[in-house]
Amino acid sequence: MRSNLRALGIGAAALLIGLFLLAVGLELAGYDAGAALAALWDGAFGSWRAFTGATLVRAVPLILIGLGFALALRGGALNIGAEGQFYAGAIAAAWVGVHAGGWPAWVALPAVALAGLAAGALWMLLPVILKLRFGVLEVITTLLLNFVAEALVSFMVQGPMQEPSGIYPQSAPIVEAARLPFLFGSRLHAGFVVALLVALALAWVFARTWWGFRLRALGEGPRAAEVSGRVRAGRMLAVALLWSGALAGLAGAFEVSGVSYALYQNLSPGYGFTAIGVALLARLRPSAIVLTGVVFAALEAGAGAMQRDAGIPAVAVYVVEGVVILVLLLGDAAARRQASRRAVPVVDGSP
């Protein structure tokens, strides 16, 4: 518990340092930093509407993708391809949503979500096969498939899935029944609740289940896990990676059925990459991912407002995200150093 509070403190400090550096940078560049930060705050937390409709809506994909990234990395596999899996999920969800005419919502909504999950997992299938069969690193294959997915979306919205008039590069709108209901009368869709449930479920899997325990063992000591005879590494990583892809696909499905109601190019402002930071900052802990997901979503939501209200390019906020990650990594390194100085050296160990 104390270590959790400590981690929270470090995170808050990192955020403050990041915002401070942003303010200094803006002042030096001749902007009014005070007004900029005020706009950032207003855009993220200024009103109930902003908090739910801007911040929490963006938190949904960040949390889901972050959870999936953590799931794979706990077992020692790096899924850098969430962006691609997100788009795969979005394509499948949009296709189902457009063709769900006449379905009741209780059929259409699960169908859309399942389509997203399945497409995300399917997009991960090739990296998994290449990894198990030929030992190709998943870092490379998942990353490269991002470009394929983006090109596929581009092709879809200008080809097979283009809206009937054929003018705009987007799909037809999905039917009403396939749109997620809103929560608390705001623009926040029900996908947020699902994201929280997934976080809870994953926390339980890691802490309490035999499978989750073995996955952690595989990530922390791959040789020992295999020699113990309890872990079949290939199979376990395949399952973890497929779920990782599925969660990113679900995020894509929710973005279509809860926010955009159609498939667009550039549907994701880089959620697949931002979520890596979200998961790493949370040290892969599901409950913490919810928190860091909301924080990063707030930064992104505030960035939009800052651009609109103070005329400052939204990308300036990436400085804050970057600084937060750097500060926390430095804090980790310092903590490790301290720990290794305190640790008892193993008797037969070489340094």
Place this chain on the structure above:
Amino acid sequence: MLLTLTGISKSFGAVQALRDVDLAVAAGEVHAVLGENGAGKSTLMHIADGLLPPDTGTVAVDGRPVRFRSARDARGHGIGMVHQHSTAVPAFSVMENIALAAGWAVAPTRLRRRVEALTERLALPLDPSLPASTLSVSLKQRLEIIKALAAEARVLLLDEPTAVLAPAESEELFRFVRRFTQGGGGVALITHKLEEALAVADRITVLRRGAVVLSSPRSEVTAEGLTTAMIGGSLVVAPPAVPLRDGPVLVQCEGLEVRGDGGRGLRQASCTIRGGELVAVAGVEGNGQRELLRAVAGLTRPFRGLLEVARPVAFVPEDRTTEGLIPSMTLTENVVLGVGRAASWVTGRGVRRVDWSAARQRTAELADRFDVRSDGTEATAGSLSGGNQQKLLVARALERRPRVLVAENPTRGLDLQATAEVHGRLHAAAAAGAAVLVYSNDLDEVLVLGDRVLVAAGGVITEAPAGIDRVRLGAMILGQGGPDAE
């Protein structure tokens, strides 16, 4: 005095590893440091080598106090350390490794001449251009010694140097040690082997629980006195169990062939092990015994031949912290991993769950029963000393109630008391009806432990005749005089 450590104390958190320890290495002298696991031998050597700073106390070279900030600092003062395991870069050649350690320029022609001059001066021949990865264990150690001495070291710290060597190779090492001391150098030898200390040391210091309990010239001590000092009482030796000769056959192999990782592997093994038997395998590393053990443990698939093993099988790997325990995980988690899903704390059918409080409780019981000393069940396995790690590994293996127990070098690097305890556990497992298969590169251990002895030479496993002695067994493992050896 070449090297003097005075009043050294060192704590790690709540654990006091060293308390007011004095140690002096004189020119021309071999000073053996004997002690139990966790007695502080390695910590003391790490302080002497600059890898750890002492909390209090001073290190002096030639009587002048020094403060080392790194091993490189210590090397600059003429102190070289030979670690138990190779620290060479495998992809580098011998001379590149030496250049790396000594900070020499790497221009090949000059470097080769310099290295050749060095190996000649030390009378430790070693081809400078061989890649380190191709060296045998004993040549790797030779490389470590050359590295340590490259910068004109006058004090050599040897950490359990014979743990990885065959008897003849140990002899050769000690001949070098004597030459080195006759040339005016001083040696600190960490060992847990009494006979070794008695055979080569001029002076012996015994550490127990971080403090010096005895320090005398060799001529004034006896084996009994040293044993008592080391363990603070007389040694507990488990009486060997009477083997059940007519137990059921639990391991059977016939014409077994197993491919090795790069080496020749196992070419031919036929053997039968019954319940209640403890079978020990002797051999120099890389002669097929590793493949035999791992095939029996179910970790490697045989290439050809018949292999039948009763289940469950438990395996105690030689490498405690890579293949055995996961250092970053807790004692409980390591036990849970090793015992597997048949354990009582794994519950539920569809989604199996782990009842951590039950697992913790059982781990605490095991730690108590096997005398694993730690800061509790939630301490990380990496925080344990080597002996305690080994006891935890054995405890965890036996918790599976195996019908076949396989162990590789189960007492490597352990002190007398821990060795006796591990031996007792292996005997007890056999007495309880398990078939126990052990490999050790220590011939004495093979002879003490085995009801029967198998010999691995050139990838072929043969059975040694009953009542074989150390000398004949030593010849057999080198492929001389065995019935089927080339």
